[in-house]
Amino acid sequence: xxxxxxxxxxxxxxxxxxxxxxxxxxxxxxxxxxxxxxxxxxxxxxxxxxxxxxxxxxxxxxxxxxxxxxxxxxxxxxxxxxxxxxxxxxxxxxxxxxxxxxxxxxxxx
Numbered sequence: 001x002x003x004x005x006x007x008x009x010x011x012x013x014x015x016x017x018x019x020x021x022x023x024x025x026x027x028x029x030x031x032x033x034x035x036x037x038x039x040x041x042x043x044x045x046x047x048x049x050x051x052x053x054x055x056x057x058x059x060x061x062x063x064x065x066x067x068x069x070x071x072x073x074x075x076x077x078x079x080x081x082x083x084x085x086x087x088x089x090x091x092x093x094x095x096x097x098x099x100x101x102x103x104x105x106x107x108x109x
Contacts, residue, residue: 002063011060018053020048026099040108044096049056051091055084 001009025046032040059069059080069081077085103109 004066007060007065010064011057011064013057014053015057015061016056018050021053022050026050026095030099030102032104033103033108036106042046042099047096047099048088048092051088051095055088055091059084 023043029040029042059067067080068078069084070077
């Protein structure tokens with residue numbers, strides 16, 4: 001298998017992991033809240049993990065090994081890497097505030 005194909009398959013795997021964590025740790029607590037469960041628990045860390053998985057997975061699936069996101073020699077991010085971090089930060093904040101708004105609308109604090 002070529003390096004490009006391995007990156008793309010890794011992207012598919014990472015997206016699958018992100019979707020699984022999103023289902024288990026975001027949607028299930030939200031569904032429990034919609035059923036008016038007396039107590040619903042969730043971790044705020046999941047709102048970083050899921051966007052990281054989905055954004056990097058999509059990046060690897062679309063680009064394969066073509067676009068470097070880090071400079072290995074200097075141990076820094078490339079412009080593509082910084083763009084990914086910005087997208088992840090926006091997705092993390094948006095998903096967290098959307099989730100909190102949904103919970104508040106259902107009467108949870």
